Amino acid sequence: MKVRRKIIRIDEELCDGCGLCVPDCAEGSLQIVDGKARLVADKLCDGLGACLGSCPTGALQIIEREADEFDEKAVEEFTEKQKKAAPLQPSMAGCPSARLQTLSPMSPCQVANAPGVQTGSALSHWPIQIRLIPPTAPFLENCDLLVVADCAALAYAGIQQDFLNGRVVMMGCPKFDDQQLYVERFTEIFRTRKLNSLTILIMEVPCCHSMLQIIKTAWDAVKPDLLIRHVVVSTRGEIKEETNW
Numbered sequence: 001m002k003v004r005r006k007i008i009r010i011d012e013e014l015c016d017g018c019g020l021c022v023p024d025c026a027e028g029s030l031q032i033v034d035g036k037a038r039l040v041a042d043k044l045c046d047g048l049g050a051c052l053g054s055c056p057t058g059a060l061q062i063i064e065r066e067a068d069e070f071d072e073k074a075v076e077e078f079t080e081k082q083k084k085a086a087p088l089q090p091s092m093a094g095c096p097s098a099r100l101q102t103l104s105p106m107s108p109c110q111v112a113n114a115p116g117v118q119t120g121s122a123l124s125h126w127p128i129q130i131r132l133i134p135p136t137a138p139f140l141e142n143c144d145l146l147v148v149a150d151c152a153a154l155a156y157a158g159i160q161q162d163f164l165n166g167r168v169v170m171m172g173c174p175k176f177d178d179q180q181l182y183v184e185r186f187t188e189i190f191r192t193r194k195l196n197s198l199t200i201l202i203m204e205v206p207c208c209h210s211m212l213q214i215i216k217t218a219w220d221a222v223k224p225d226l227l228i229r230h231v232v233v234s235t236r237g238e239i240k241e242e243t244n245w
Contacts, residue, residue, distance in 0.1 A: 003069050007039075008063075010036070010059055010060060012059075021055050028079050029045040046070050056134050057132075122166070128170065131178075146167040146169045147171075148170070163201055175207040
């Protein structure tokens, strides 16, 4: 029987097939099919939206439409069938570019004793794009967060040792990416994660300053107890301005 109720909607244009939403759906109603998240059947979705927070691209939303009634018995039968099926190997599921990884940065001693290694990366995790890091990422908890505008990473030569070392990084372009997605992402991070500090590294060009407005909008929504450092880099790679909020 069809009724008007809340149910998940998947924007195929935004969905990159990362698969992070699948384990968050207790009913098993979401699966990756042909590189996209798909709703297996309306009756398997309870419409509560537990999967929303894990989507890094904002492809999932709860809408109200005509749909089959949620069927708990059908869910039990479906999940039991899934358990009996051969488990999917992690290496075969989702998009590798969005798979969460915690890395081990090389120490100066390791770099010095590693043949053929010219420099050691201070990167402590993957992915690094704002769009791809869900607020639930474990490396965000109790971290010193570095938000970097894409161009600043290339303009400032000492970014590894001066900014990235010891920090979790989120990188993006406020001009070409979805600013509302950024606001929602940082709002959720401020709401659900305890951050030790936040450093924002941007370029002197006008379009880059919208990153500050994005962070301020998210901060105003939650008002976390957080020290924020704001650094502006010139197109010649020099630090032009540095302030604390």
